[in-house]
Each structure stands twice: as C-alpha cells, then as structure tokens.
Amino acid sequence: MKRGDSLYRRLLGWLLLPMLMLGSLILIQAWVDAQRTADRAFDRLLEAASLAIAEQVQWQDDRLWFDLPPAALDMLATDAEERVFYSLVDGQGRVITGNADLPGDPREGLGDPDALLYRHIDWQGLSLRQGVRRTRLEEWRVREPFEVRVAHSREGRDALAAELWRANLAMILAMAALATVGLLLAIRAALMPLTRLRHAIRGRDPRTLAPLELTLPRELAELRDTVNGLLARMRRVRTNQERFIGDASHQLRTPLAGLSARAELALRQDDPARWKEALIAMQATSARTARLAGQLLSLTRLANPEYRPELVPLDLNAIAHQALRDHWGPCHRQGVDLGMESTESEVWIRGIDWLLAEAIGNLIDNACRYGGHRVTVKIENGPPRLAVEDDGPGIPESRRLLMLRPFHRDGDDQEGSGLGLAIVDGIARTHGARLQLSAGHDGRGLRVALQFPGDTP
Amino acid sequence: MNRRSRLVSRWLLLIALVATVVGADETLHYPATSGDGPRSSLVIHGALDLPQMRPLLEGFQRQNPGLAVRYRNLTTLELHERFLAAPDEADVLLSSAMPWQYRLANAGHAGSLESPAAQRWPGWARWRRELFAITFEPIVMVVNEAIIERFGEVRSHADLLALLERHAGALQGQVVTYDPASSGAGYTYAIEESRLSPRYWDLVAALGQAETELVDTTGEMLEGLIEGRYLVGYNLLGSYATARLVDQPQLRIVVPEDYTLVTQRLALIPRQAPHPEAAERFLDYLISETGQGVLARETTLGAIHPALDGPGTATLLRQERGEALRPITLGPSLLATLDDLKREALLTRWQREFTP
Numbered sequence: 001m002k003r004g005d006s007l008y009r010r011l012l013g014w015l016l017l018p019m020l021m022l023g024s025l026i027l028i029q030a031w032v033d034a035q036r037t038a039d040r041a042f043d044r045l046l047e048a049a050s051l052a053i054a055e056q057v058q059w060q061d062d063r064l065w066f067d068l069p070p071a072a073l074d075m076l077a078t079d080a081e082e083r084v085f086y087s088l089v090d091g092q093g094r095v096i097t098g099n100a101d102l103p104g105d106p107r108e109g110l111g112d113p114d115a116l117l118y119r120h121i122d123w124q125g126l127s128l129r130q131g132v133r134r135t136r137l138e139e140w141r142v143r144e145p146f147e148v149r150v151a152h153s154r155e156g157r158d159a160l161a162a163e164l165w166r167a168n169l170a171m172i173l174a175m176a177a178l179a180t181v182g183l184l185l186a187i188r189a190a191l192m193p194l195t196r197l198r199h200a201i202r203g204r205d206p207r208t209l210a211p212l213e214l215t216l217p218r219e220l221a222e223l224r225d226t227v228n229g230l231l232a233r234m235r236r237v238r239t240n241q242e243r244f245i246g247d248a249s250h251q252l253r254t255p256l257a258g259l260s261a262r263a264e265l266a267l268r269q270d271d272p273a274r275w276k277e278a279l280i281a282m283q284a285t286s287a288r289t290a291r292l293a294g295q296l297l298s299l300t301r302l303a304n305p306e307y308r309p310e311l312v313p314l315d316l317n318a319i320a321h322q323a324l325r326d327h328w329g330p331c332h333r334q335g336v337d338l339g340m341e342s343t344e345s346e347v348w349i350r351g352i353d354w355l356l357a358e359a360i361g362n363l364i365d366n367a368c369r370y371g372g373h374r375v376t377v378k379i380e381n382g383p384p385r386l387a388v389e390d391d392g393p394g395i396p397e398s399r400r401l402l403m404l405r406p407f408h409r410d411g412d413d414q415e416g417s418g419l420g421l422a423i424v425d426g427i428a429r430t431h432g433a434r435l436q437l438s439a440g441h442d443g444r445g446l447r448v449a450l451q452f453p454g455d456t457p
Numbered sequence: 458m459n460r461r462s463r464l465v466s467r468w469l470l471l472i473a474l475v476a477t478v479v480g481a482d483e484t485l486h487y488p489a490t491s492g493d494g495p496r497s498s499l500v501i502h503g504a505l506d507l508p509q510m511r512p513l514l515e516g517f518q519r520q521n522p523g524l525a526v527r528y529r530n531l532t533t534l535e536l537h538e539r540f541l542a543a544p545d546e547a548d549v550l551l552s553s554a555m556p557w558q559y560r561l562a563n564a565g566h567a568g569s570l571e572s573p574a575a576q577r578w579p580g581w582a583r584w585r586r587e588l589f590a591i592t593f594e595p596i597v598m599v600v601n602e603a604i605i606e607r608f609g610e611v612r613s614h615a616d617l618l619a620l621l622e623r624h625a626g627a628l629q630g631q632v633v634t635y636d637p638a639s640s641g642a643g644y645t646y647a648i649e650e651s652r653l654s655p656r657y658w659d660l661v662a663a664l665g666q667a668e669t670e671l672v673d674t675t676g677e678m679l680e681g682l683i684e685g686r687y688l689v690g691y692n693l694l695g696s697y698a699t700a701r702l703v704d705q706p707q708l709r710i711v712v713p714e715d716y717t718l719v720t721q722r723l724a725l726i727p728r729q730a731p732h733p734e735a736a737e738r739f740l741d742y743l744i745s746e747t748g749q750g751v752l753a754r755e756t757t758l759g760a761i762h763p764a765l766d767g768p769g770t771a772t773l774l775r776q777e778r779g780e781a782l783r784p785i786t787l788g789p790s791l792l793a794t795l796d797d798l799k800r801e802a803l804l805t806r807w808q809r810e811f812t813p
Contacts, residue, residue, distance in 0.1 A: 067802045070652065070790030077789045081585045083563050084789040088798075097797045099560065126565050 034164035046131030059142040080156035091145040102149040105132040255289040302426030311350035323360035362420040363388035387449035400437040483530040491522040498525040499735040503551035512755035545729035548736035558723040559791040562588040567725040590721035593759035593771035598711040599690040613715040621663035634691040636671035665811035699757040719784040
C-alpha cells in the first residue's frame with residue numbers, strides 16, 4: 001500500500017509534523033534559556049569578585065593601589081576549575097596590575113556608575129566571559145575613576161547550561177512521548193466509525209439493496225446517506241427493470257398466443273382459402289410482434305447507461321424532410337394531413353441520424369394513431385428544437401409524465417405497444433436533449449418537442 | 458602581550474633558585490636502547506636535582522626503551538624564561554615554582570592529559586587535567602641539637618617564636634631563612650604563612666630581632682647549617698634537607714606540629730610540545746603507581762599516589778602530622794601571589810616588621 005493511501009498515516013503525519021516543529025522550537029528555547037540562566041548565575045561570581053577587588057582599591061603614593069584578596073580570585077573559579085583573569089585599569093586606560101591585559105568594554109555604562117558590563121570575549125584563543133566594573137575612588141579628596149576587569153572561562157557555565165538543558169530535555173521528551181501516545185489513541189478513536197462502516201458494508205448480503213442502518217458521526221453520516229441514496233436509486237432501477245421485463249414478456253406472449261391459436265384454428269380446417277386467410281392474419285400479427293421486439297431492443301439499448309454512441313453534426317431540417325417523405329404515404333392513406341414547418345437556414349446539432357428518424361417516426365405514428373387529423377413537424381432554431389404537433393384529443397397535463405413509462409397506454413388503446421414515447425425519451429436522453437410535452441396550437445392536441453443543447457440567441 | 462612580558466620579566470628577575478646546588482648546564486641523556494618501534498625522543502625541562510631525577514628517568518626508560526630521553530635541570534627562573542622564549546622546546550615542564558606553573562596553565566599554555574591515571578589523580582593535586590602535582594614536600598625547620606640541649610625542644614612555630622623572643626641575643630646572626638624579596642620560594646611561603654595566621658608577623662619581627670640572615674636558597678641554608686655558621690634554619694625545603702642531612706646527626710629536621718606548609722612540584726605538558734605523545738606517556742608514568750613508587754623509595758620528594766603508603770609518601774606524612782599539613786592550594790589564589798601590587802604590599806610590610 002502506498003504511504004498516502006492510509007488515512008491513519010496521513011493524519012498522523014500531519015499532526016506529528018507541526019508537533020515536531022513545535023518540539024524543536026521548545027528545545028531551542030530551552031537551550032537559550034538554560035544558557036541565559038547559567039550566565040545569570042555565574043555572572044554573580046564576576047560581580048562578587050570584581051566588587052571584592054574594587055573595595056580594596058585605594059589611593060596611595062599618588063597612585064592607585066590595592067592588596068589583591070586571593071579569595072576574590074578563588075571566587076571566580078568553581079568546581080569546573082575555570083581559568084581566571086583580572087586586571088585593574090586606571091582612568092587613562094593604563095593597566096595598574098593584573099594577570100592579563102583584558103580588553104575594555106566599548107559600551108557605555110547604563111546610567112548606574114557601579115553597574116557591571118558583561119560580555120563574551122575571545123581572548124588569545126580562549127572563550128571567556130568578562131565583567132567590567134567602572135567605578136571611582138570615594139575618598140575625601142581623590143575621586144579617581146578606575147576599572148576592574150575580571151574574566152573566566154566558560155566550563156562551569158557550559159556544564160550548568162548543559163545540565164539545565166538535559167533536565168528540560170528529559171521533561172520535553174517525556175511530554176512528547178505522552179503527546180504521541182495520546183495522538184495515536186485519538187486518531188484510532190476518531191477513525192473507529194470508519195472501521196464500523198467498513199464492517200457494516202462488508203458484512204452485508206451482496207444481493208440486498210436495503211439502506212445502511214448505523215449511527216455515525218456527522219461527516220460519515222453524510223457518506224452513509226449518500227450510499228443509501230445510491231442504494232435507493234438502484235432499488236428503483238431494479239423495480240423498473242423487473243416491471244419492464246414482466247411487461248415485455250406479457251406483450252410478446254399475447255401476440256404469440258394469438259399466433260398459436262390462429263394456427264391451431266386454421267389447421268382444423270381443410271379449406272386452403274381459410275389457410276391463406278389465417279396465414280395473412282398471422283403475417284400481420286408476426287410483423288407487429290417483430291416491430292414490438294425491435295422497439296424493445298432499441299429501448300433496452302437506449303436505457304443502457306453504458307451506451308454512448310458517437311454524435312456527428314447533423315442538419316435537423318434534412319432529417320425532418322426525410323422522415324416526412326417516409327411517412328407521408330401511410331399518413332395520407334389514413335387520411336392524416338402531415339405537414340412541416342422548417343426554418344430557412346440549416347439547424348445544426350450533434351446527433352445520430354437513424355435515431356432521430358426513429359424518434360420522428362414514432363411521434364408521427366403516435367399522432368396518427370391517437371386521433372390526429374393534422375400532424376405538423378416543426379423545426380425551430382435558437383435553441384435547436386424538433387417538435388411534432390397534432391390536433392388530436394391530447395393528454396391531460398397530470399398524466400403527461402406517465403406517458404413516458406414503457407408499456408403505458410392511455411385508456412382502451414389496444415393497437416400500440418406503449419413504447420413509442422418511452423423510446424423517444426430514451427433517444428432524447430442519448431442526445432442530451434430535453435423532452436417537452438405540452439398542449440398543441442390553440443390549446444388543442446399534443447405537442448411533443450425535443451430541445452437540443454446548443455446556442456441560445 | 459608587551460605588558461605581560463614586561464611584568465613577567467620583572468618578576469623573573471626575582472625568582473630565585475630553589476635548587477641552587479644545580480648548575481645551569483646539568484643534563485641527563487638516555488639514548489634509546491631498543492631499535493624496534495617508532496624512534497621518538499622526549500625533552501624534559503625540570504627544576505629537580507639530578508640525583509632525585511635519575512631514578513625516575515631510569516624507571517621510565519625501563520618501560521619505554523625505544524624512547525630517547527633528555528633531561529635538562531634548570532633553575533625555576535631559567536625554566537620559566539626558556540619556556541616563554543621557546544614554548545615548543547620542551548615536552549614536559551617540571552617545577553616547584555607553583556604560582557608560575559599555575560600561571561602558565563591558567564593562560565592556556567598547557568595541554569590536557571586524558572588518561573585513566575589522570576582521571577583518578579586526586580582533585581587537590583591537580584588543576585583541570587593540565588597541571589599535576591607529583592610530589593609532596595613539607596617546609597621544615599632545621600635545628601642544631603646544641604640549641605635543643607640549651608633551650609629545649611623546638612617543635613612548632615610557636616616554640617620557634619618563643620625561642621627567638623627569649624634568646625634573641627644568644628641567636629644573633631645564627632638564624633637563617635629565605636629572603637622574600639629576592640627568592641620566589643621565600644616570597645611564596647611568606648604570603649602563604651601570612652594568610653594562615655596574623656602571628657606570622659610576630660615571627661617576622663622576632664626574626665628581625667635576632668638579626669636573621671636572609672639567603673636565596675635551601676642549599677645555602679643547608680651549607681651554612683652544616684658548616685655551623687647557623688644554628689637554626691627556618692623554612693627549608695624538606696625534601697632537600699632530608700637528602701642532604703642524612704649524615705649530619707647534629708642537625709635535626711623539625712616538621713612543625715602546629716602547621717606545616719607543603720609545596721608540590723607541578724608538571725605540565727606545553728601545548729606546543731614537540732613530542733606530545735611521549736610527553737603524555739612520561740606524565741602518565743609520573744602519576745602512575747610505578748612512577749610514584751620510585752618517587753617514594755628512591756627519592757625524598759614524597760609520593761602522592763593514594764594507593765601508596767609507608768616511608769616517603771604523603772599518606773604517611775598525613776598520618777603523622779594530620780591536620781597540621783597545609784599544602785599550598787592549587788587554585789586561582791596562586792595568581793594573587795604573583796600580583797605586582799600585592800608583592801609590593803607584602804614586602805613593604807615584611808620589611809617594616811623585620812627591621813627592628
């Protein structure tokens with residue numbers, strides 16, 4: 001499994017990353033703090049030693065004079081055995097005495113004349129902390145300024161800082177370990193409903209389409225509801241399919257039974273004229289049955305969601321003209337006036353010519369069959385639209401949608417299969433067109449229109 | 458640096474020979490005796506007499522026959538000067554001038570010895586891992602038996618003070634001690650003693666009353682005592698006195714009971730030592746049980762190693778004298794000893810007390 005595939009790891013990664021960064025920051029901060037603390041503690045030694053020295057400074061024989069207390073130097077060294085340096089410098093910057101020519105501090109004092117100036121210096125290859133005390137003699141007449149400079153090496157400070165840091169480090173690491181454990185538990189707990197959902201789905205009977213029933217947190221409840229919605233749609237589709245198969249079987253069985261009965265009846269006769277009569281009837285029935293089977297096939301194909309035929313640019317006018325030529329004869333024989341209203345310019349859409357011809361044929365057929373005397377095929381542009389309008393009895397608005405269901409027939413119609421409009425609907429869907437059923441001209445009859453996607457002027 | 462060297466040289470002029478008997482050109486040379494192994498040599502500069510040094514070097518060479526060893530015996534003054542002039546000449550510096558050795562190490566001139574023996578070396582006898590005390594030499598008095606017969610036992614500083622105060626007239630010019638103004642060792646002891654007790658100044662005054670002779674070295678004092686010119690010697694280096702007075706029954710070495718200063722020879726490896734590996738081996742040998750054993754048996758310097766006891770060791774001396782022993786602390790206070798103004802202050806006071 002790839003790393004990104006695990007939600008658990010992804011969560012862990014994204015939570016641990018900021019935690020690590022935060023931890024590093026805390027560690028750096030702890031290090032800086034430890035050094036500052038160590039410096040503060042050890043700077044006291046510089047302060048005390050320089051004070052002990054400064055207190056000894058006197059004016060004697062017209063010059064600065066002092067008797068260096070050895071303890072002042074001992075003060076500067078701790079168990080870490082630091083290297084110790086000191087010097088006494090007069091107001092003109094001349095070294096009076098000392099074991100090292102320590103550099104002065106370029107900074108000005110901070111107002112307080114007795115304040116010590118601390119800083120790190122690199123002196124003759126040694127890393128030292130230096131304290132400079134600027135003060136002056138406080139005798140009756142002499143107010144000579146002088147500077148006491150003391151310095152020691154950093155071993156004690158570094159050791160203390162390291163010790164403080166180690167103590168902090170142990171605490172920070174312990175906290176990090178606790179936080180990590182907490183994080184792991186929290187993620188596991190948070191992902192638990194997902195596991196439950198997975199188990200619930202996996203544990204289902206593969207044939208059932210019943211909705212999932214389990215309580216989940218909001219985010220997963222949405223997922224569960226989506227899945228349930230999908231299941232509901234699948235249930236409806238399956239119901240439709242079952243009904244379609246039932247209807248189709250029924251539709252095919254009736255003419256086949258008729259054929260069978262007619263043949264049986266004819267066989268009992270001996271008159272060839274009767275036979276011929278029966279055969280003619282049987283031919284008509286089988287032709288109708290064949291047409292029914294053909295319609296069922298196209299409907300099945302159109303209903304298949306996987307069916308994605310390649311659409312090519314077509315001129316609607318040309319298609320309508322061809323359909324008109326094909327159906328004009330039969331309509332004329334039935335006494336139906338078949339007309340056409342086309343646009344002057346060509347109306348281009350993307351589609352499949354034989355499917356569109358089938359749709360127009362079905363619509364003309366329906367109009368003729370359900371009592372239309374005047375059927376008009378209309379082509380409109382902007383948006384591209386193909387409409388078939390009749391002046392028959394029409395369909396009440398409340399029942400128009402029902403007409404799209406396969407095998408639905410209106411009233412006592414015995415002739416049609418009830419598939420015509422369903423097939424037109426399927427063809428419309430294949431073309432991405434909208435099927436509109438409305439009343440015809442002057443509120444009479446029925447108008448069925450396919451509105452194709454395209455430019456709206 | 459200028460300032461520093463000026464200070465140092467001013468000081469160096471005042472450092473006196475602790476071991477006067479030694480001439481400036483004394484050297485010992487041990488060529489490598491075995492041919493195998495990498496040929497290397499070792500140069501030691503020390504302020505330690507050849508008779509005391511010889512057994513140590515011989516013992517070392519038994520362990521390291523492939524190493525050519527050259528020992529040069531110098532005065533503490535020469536040793537210090539030579540080092541400052543040529544810091545890359547010697548591999549090991551061995552000197553009894555504690556403040557100067559400390560000052561060199563403090564300024565970062567010494568390298569660090571990281572060996573198991575160095576780790577175990579007692580904390581009071583080393584500074585960091587750079588400066589190692591290898592001997593334990595009490596500062597003693599030498600008293601002629603005639604004095605003891607006449608005026609009674611002299612066991613302590615208090616006894617000496619009483620003797621000088623009572624019989625200053627009888628002892629005129631027959632007492633000898635270091636001149637703190639011209640002897641580095643004498644100055645070091647004076648400063649240490651003045652820190653130990655204010656009564657030291659009474660003693661100085663009493664010494665002044667007796668018109669005490671001031672000399673520069675233990676050797677001079679011992680010669681005068683042996684010749685009978687002096688009857689009482691104060692603040693002599695115990696190790697030299699013990700070695701020199703073996704056949705002088707009329708002179709008694711007194712390790713004072715009230716307090717006894719103890720000086721120590723400090724060894725360090727200069728950072729720029731030409732043969733650092735050999736130097737580390739030698740220093741490691743000096744603080745090893747073997748080297749310290751040689752020190753205890755064949756010299757009078759006093760071994761420090763805690764595992765050793767018996768004659769010639771610090772352990773025995775501690776058992777005998779216990780609390781009275783005052784080893785000079787190996788710490789930053791040694792730097793105060795070298796302070797110019799402090800020196801002036803102390804010597805002024807000393808002169809004032811000493812001059813009747």
